[in-house]
Amino acid sequence: MSKIEIFDPAMCCSTGICGPGIDQELLRVATTVNALTKKGVDIIRYGLSSEPQAFIDNKKVNEYLMKEEVGVLPITIVDGEVVKTKAYPTADEFAQWSGVAKEELAAAAEKDSGCGCDEGGCC
Numbered sequence: 001m002s003k004i005e006i007f008d009p010a011m012c013c014s015t016g017i018c019g020p021g022i023d024q025e026l027l028r029v030a031t032t033v034n035a036l037t038k039k040g041v042d043i044i045r046y047g048l049s050s051e052p053q054a055f056i057d058n059k060k061v062n063e064y065l066m067k068e069e070v071g072v073l074p075i076t077i078v079d080g081e082v083v084k085t086k087a088y089p090t091a092d093e094f095a096q097w098s099g100v101a102k103e104e105l106a107a108a109a110e111k112d113s114g115c116g117c118d119e120g121g122c123c
Contacts, residue, residue: 035108
């Protein structure tokens with residue numbers, strides 16, 4: 001199973017799905033990452049705001065940032081290789097890299113959709 005790392009641009013929180021207006025793409029990514037984590041996939045997200053040292057420590061990410069600045073984010077790395085920049089992985093890419101079938105991933109993500117609050121909670 002592959003190790004997937006996503007280097008996010010600066011956001012208000014670790015997932016970017018906080019505040020009054022929720023970006024649907026960030027919600028999709030957060031839900032997918034959560035579903036993959038529950039399935040045992042080694043997937044980590046690093047936020048530029050909250051974990052800047054990870055961006056400095058990763059030589060490849062650092063090189064991309066020096067050449068293209070923050071517009072290159074998000075950066076996705078699979079098993080140490082940069083596989084995507086400037087956009088989040090698609091459902092097909094997540095399935096391919098994680099080894100989890102796209103249909104299984106979609107079902108798990110649908111079951112987990114939402115902001116993570118209990119019904120009637122903070123959302």
